[in-house]
Amino acid sequence: MTVTADATPMVSTQPRRRAVFPFTAIVGQEEMKLALLLNVIDPKVGGVMIMGDRGTGKSTTIRALADLLPEMEVVADDPFSSDPHNPELMSDEVRDRLAEGETLPVAKKKVTMVDLPLGATEDRVCGTIDIEKALSEGVKAFEPGLLAKANRGILYVDEVNLLDDHLVDVLLDSAASGWNTVEREGISIRHPASFVLVGSGNPEEGELRPQLLDRFGMHAEIRTVRDPELRVKIVEERSQFDRNPQDYLSQHQESQQALQERLLQAQSLLPSVEINHELRVQISQVCAELDVDGLRGDIVTNRAAKALAAFEGRTEVTLDDIRRIITLCLRHRLRKDPMETIDSGTKVEKVFSEVFGVSLDEN
Numbered sequence: 351m352t353v354t355a356d357a358t359p360m361v362s363t364q365p366r367r368r369a370v371f372p373f374t375a376i377v378g379q380e381e382m383k384l385a386l387l388l389n390v391i392d393p394k395v396g397g398v399m400i401m402g403d404r405g406t407g408k409s410t411t412i413r414a415l416a417d418l419l420p421e422m423e424v425v426a427d428d429p430f431s432s433d434p435h436n437p438e439l440m441s442d443e444v445r446d447r448l449a450e451g452e453t454l455p456v457a458k459k460k461v462t463m464v465d466l467p468l469g470a471t472e473d474r475v476c477g478t479i480d481i482e483k484a485l486s487e488g489v490k491a492f493e494p495g496l497l498a499k500a501n502r503g504i505l506y507v508d509e510v511n512l513l514d515d516h517l518v519d520v521l522l523d524s525a526a527s528g529w530n531t532v533e534r535e536g537i538s539i540r541h542p543a544s545f546v547l548v549g550s551g552n553p554e555e556g557e558l559r560p561q562l563l564d565r566f567g568m569h570a571e572i573r574t575v576r577d578p579e580l581r582v583k584i585v586e587e588r589s590q591f592d593r594n595p596q597d598y599l600s601q602h603q604e605s606q607q608a609l610q611e612r613l614l615q616a617q618s619l620l621p622s623v624e625i626n627h628e629l630r631v632q633i634s635q636v637c638a639e640l641d642v643d644g645l646r647g648d649i650v651t652n653r654a655a656k657a658l659a660a661f662e663g664r665t666e667v668t669l670d671d672i673r674r675i676i677t678l679c680l681r682h683r684l685r686k687d688p689m690e691t692i693d694s695g696t697k698v699e700k701v702f703s704e705v706f707g708v709s710l711d712e713n
Contacts, residue, residue, distance in 0.1 A: 422459065
């Protein structure tokens with residue numbers, strides 16, 4: 351997901367949006383907020399699975415993140431929000447038009463957050479092909495689905511652990527490849543489907559299959575706030591917003607703008623960020639000692655550490671960057687032993703401390 355802050359006057363493709371609780375005003379849940387921000391900086395981290403109690407602000411935080419992001423440039427008449435400057439993020443039709451020398455009409459729109467309902471069918475998610483029209487008129491009549499709408503945006507699946515496994519597979523495959531392919535009766539259509547996939551759920555209502563859980567880049571655990579003072583602060587902030595949304599938003603406009611600019615700078619800086627060989631070896635040693643299957647854990651940890659360094663305005667990954675993200679990247683990849691009482695996050699911390707020779711509690 352690449353966004354721009356170009357000041358060139360362009361057409362806005364969306365009407366005035368309703369007030370959304372500002373991201374910078376969300377109290378607590380730092381683990382969840384960090385994971386979401388790192389995925390915005392580098393969508394190749396692979397999305398976030400957020401597991402935790404009901405009523406802990408999961409949906410509010412994700413909507414706030416989408417609202418925080420600046421407008422992005424799109425091809426005005428393209429249903430897939432193709433990037434007019436990057437062929438890799440264009441639909442095949444737009445790429446063909448560009449190759450023919452056509453000047454693409456450019457517009458600006460807010461980053462889209464698509465909320466996928468639990469009862470959604472595969473056709474609703476992937477899109478449908480009108481076979482009759484295709485056969486009678488010889489055209490590929492395609493009705494885009496939710497994946498098309500989510501391109502270059504955020505796709506949020508609440509209660510993802512209750513979603514049909516087949517649909518979860520489809521979502522994860524599209525998120526990993528950046529493309530969605532629909533095939534019906536020998537007719538095949540594909541379109542870009544590059545998005546940040548965010549899933550949430552309550553572990554009491556069932557776990558996601560390990561092989562699917564492993565496909566999410568990061569895993570954030572959130573719990574109900576127990577501190578009475580903090581609970582009061584959260585309630586007061588929400589009450590102020592509900593009482594006068596516009597006034598509340600104006601109070602946080604400066605902090606929202608600052609964070610937005612910081613994300614843009616991090617995206618620009620990311621390609622320059624390096625992580626030295628010794629740290630990469632130690633990351634892989636942690637993964638090996640935790641018996642993590644495959645290399646996805648190594649790759650995601652490296653990417654997340656680079657994204658964090660870029661977010662902090664640096665071009666070199668430090669040990670502290672790895673300390674802050676390694677549990678988020680690995681805790682859901684560990685093999686579950688029903689007889690073991692130790693928490694998976696604690697296990698990651700223990701091995702990290704041994705390999706790197708430091709404590710996760712060190713600042």
